[in-house]
Amino acid sequence: QVNLLQSGAALVKPGASVKLSCKASGYTFTDYYIHWVKQSHGKSLEWIGYINPNSGYTNYNEKFKSKATLTVDKSTNTAYMELSRLTSEDSATYYCTRERDNNYYFDYWGQGVMVTVSS
């Protein structure tokens, strides 16, 4: 069965970076885009961007272009998102998701990883 397993919670200092992982299993990793979504505490969902695991092509929400960097490691079926120059505004839960059949909606979600930015 399809599973997206995300790395554990992170506590990071302001100004630092953090790299989140999302390990895919149960399907051919390179056949489906991986998207990342942010959910700030008590707030709604924000789309960060996506990566084509086959080609490495990325597409970002303008809002997150200077914040997030998406990469993949095809050898381990793992997608990564690095968040840089962290501030308290980046404290949130981040989800990786699988896009369904080139349609920009998501048929599988990771369990989410909470990032807390605090000194």
Next chain:
Amino acid sequence: DVQMTQSLSYLAASPGESVSISCKASKSISNYLAWYQQKPGEAYKLLIYSGSTLQSGTPSRFSGSGSGTDFTLTIRSLEPEDFGLYYCQQYYEKPLTFGSGTKLEIK
């Protein structure tokens, strides 16, 4: 960006009742709309896409309707497992955007 508005942030209902959750887009998105359910401790679940098409595994008591700017998720005869958070998402254009969510609780 397309703004997605779920006017009801909270809805209380009893098992067996039917409920409707609305979602309004700030511009026409045709039927490029998905609905998701989130329950505590569980991953988000895709319920409906293309406005009205049930994802495999979604119970038939769920239905979606609408096109253009106004959409509705209807749940007939609520089951205890239906309580949770519901979000709509447009995928008509990027950036992809979500509604603010509607929390469905047991009355």
